[in-house]
Amino acid sequence: MTQLGVGIIGCGNISTTYLEFAPLFKALKLVAVADINMDAARARAAQYDVRADSVADLLAAPDVDVIVNLTIPAVHYDVTRQILEAGKHAYSEKPLVLTLEQGTHLRELAASKNLRVGSAPDTFLGGAHQLARAAIDSGKTGQIIGGTCHVMGRGMEAWHPNPDFFFQPGAGPVLDIGPYYVTNLIQLLGPVKSVASLATTTFKTRTIGNGDRIGETVPVDTPTNIHALLEFANGATVTLGTSWDVWAHKHGHMELYGTDASLFLPDPNFFGGDVEIGGQDGEIKALPTWDHPFGVANDDEARANYRCAGLADMATAISEGRQHRCNIDLAVHAVDVMTAILRAGEDRRFVDLTTTCERPASLSPDEARALLV
Numbered sequence: 347m348t349q350l351g352v353g354i355i356g357c358g359n360i361s362t363t364y365l366e367f368a369p370l371f372k373a374l375k376l377v378a379v380a381d382i383n384m385d386a387a388r389a390r391a392a393q394y395d396v397r398a399d400s401v402a403d404l405l406a407a408p409d410v411d412v413i414v415n416l417t418i419p420a421v422h423y424d425v426t427r428q429i430l431e432a433g434k435h436a437y438s439e440k441p442l443v444l445t446l447e448q449g450t451h452l453r454e455l456a457a458s459k460n461l462r463v464g465s466a467p468d469t470f471l472g473g474a475h476q477l478a479r480a481a482i483d484s485g486k487t488g489q490i491i492g493g494t495c496h497v498m499g500r501g502m503e504a505w506h507p508n509p510d511f512f513f514q515p516g517a518g519p520v521l522d523i524g525p526y527y528v529t530n531l532i533q534l535l536g537p538v539k540s541v542a543s544l545a546t547t548t549f550k551t552r553t554i555g556n557g558d559r560i561g562e563t564v565p566v567d568t569p570t571n572i573h574a575l576l577e578f579a580n581g582a583t584v585t586l587g588t589s590w591d592v593w594a595h596k597h598g599h600m601e602l603y604g605t606d607a608s609l610f611l612p613d614p615n616f617f618g619g620d621v622e623i624g625g626q627d628g629e630i631k632a633l634p635t636w637d638h639p640f641g642v643a644n645d646d647e648a649r650a651n652y653r654c655a656g657l658a659d660m661a662t663a664i665s666e667g668r669q670h671r672c673n674i675d676l677a678v679h680a681v682d683v684m685t686a687i688l689r690a691g692e693d694r695r696f697v698d699l700t701t702t703c704e705r706p707a708s709l710s711p712d713e714a715r716a717l718l719v
Contacts, residue, residue: 349375350435350661351409355401355425356416357381357390360439363653364414365394371658372719373665380404405432412437412462414657419516423448426463430455435664437464437657440525442677444516446685446701449678456674462663464670465677468656470530471709472617473641477633478602478609479534479708481623487604490535493584496597497523501570501590507557510564512590518568519588520684523615527586527600528680530614534602535578537702538683543574545691548591574687579702586687617641618650638711639718658717659709671706679703 352374354361361379368374378397381387391398404410405428412435415425423443429436430452442465443449456463469475481487497519502509511517532538547570551563571589578584587597600611610630612619618641624630635641645651656672663670679701686697 348665349373350411350664351375351377351407352657353377353399353404353407353410353413353434354379354416355381355404355413355429357383357386358416360416361390363651364416364657365390365396367651367654368657370652370719371654371661371717373658373661373717374654377409378404378407405429405434411435412657412661415439418511419444419521420511420514423452426452427455430459430461430463433459433461435462435464435660437660437672438466438677440466441516441521441681441684442674443681444521444685446678446682449674449681453674453678462660462670463674463677464656464660464672465674466653466656466672467526467529467614468653468659468672469526469614469617470533470706471640471655471659471671471714472650472652473636473638474612474617474619474621475530475533475614476638476640476709477621477636478611481609481621481633482534482602482604483708486607486623487602487609488606490580490582490602490604492582493531493600493602494597495527495531495584495586495600496595497527497586497588498592498595498597499590500593501552503552503564504555507554507559509552509554513552513564513566513568513570515568518570518572519590520569520572520687524586524588524684524687525680526614528683529676530600530611531576531578531584532676532680532683532703533706535580535582535584536705537579537679538576538699539579540577540696540698541574541683541686541690542696543572543687543691544694545569545572545688547571569688569691572687572691574690576683616649617652618643636711639714640709655714655717662717669707671709673706675703676706
């Protein structure tokens with residue numbers, strides 16, 4: 347297998363995750379990091395024993411094959427476009443872009459240069475969510491006809507020292523946390539056909555509760571309480587509730603209802619957790635665990651964390667000449683779903699989707715093991 351040289355643009359909080367976990371995967375060789383703030387780049391480079399480049403130097407570096415875009419969502423499109431124009435494969439943090447038009451342009455640009463584009467989230471490759479996928483694909487649930495998902499909490503201002511961008515267009519609970527849920531639903535059920543939603547903004551400002559700016563208020567300029575209906579091409583209908591205006595709740599993360607049984611899934615923001623099933627006898631019980639390596643706890647909080655799995659699968663797919671799982675068609679369709687939800691909330695109407703995609707290939711335990719060192 348050919349290793350790809352990996353560079354990273356953006357040395358903020360999320361960069362430590364990629365720098366920490368990329369060495370788990372044999373197709374990835376970390377080479378350099380870059381940031382518009384060279385002090386931040388040098389600090390990360392020293393911490394993880396890689397090279398600190400300027401952004402321009404990283405884009406031109408001959409030992410870098412793929413660049414990971416960890417900038418803020420507002421500039422994801424511009425930075426990924428620059429990566430492709432520099433002749434490098436690109437992998438972006440979620441969301442890939444903020445508009446369908448941006449995603450379409452990146453897809454066309456990548457195709458014209460014979461380059462790959464991938465995008466987080468890759469948590470749907472986790473052991474728990476692949477176990478749920480196997481249960482559906484093997485017929486344990488019968489046909490999935492409906493479901494409910496809930497992304498609910500108080501928001502990021504209590505713990506994040508610079509939470510401003512979370513409350514601006516391009517973020518909010520739909521575009522910031524929604525990608526985990528929407529992408530997992532697509533890999534489980536297939537593409538979405540249409541959406542409807544109601545959207546409100548409860549609090550006009552948020553007060554920072556951590557760091558050097560504690561006590562400072564930031565404006566809220568995007569909806570923070572959105573309740574959506576998703577109609578899938580296969581006929582399933584799913585309720586998706588996303589809110590950063592909730593102090594407490596007792597909703598499950600994700601439930602899917604089939605003609606033969608219901609599935610209860612853990613948080614799609616993470617790789618592991620228990621998957622439960624309840625059939626005609628009314629008893630809800632855990633699905634038998636399997637030996638999927640991406641369900642094994644491996645971080646300081648005793649959770650399964652294999653972020654970079656999607657990047658590693660893309661690198662491997664390039665060598666093998668196959669489609670990667672966290673591919674641009676999936677990412678663009680997820681963006682289409684999420685931006686349609688926001689438009690539907692503004693206009694109080696149903697919105698038909700204009701994109702579609704294939705379900706990404708499932709990832710078996712053996713296929714996952716093959717990605718690891």
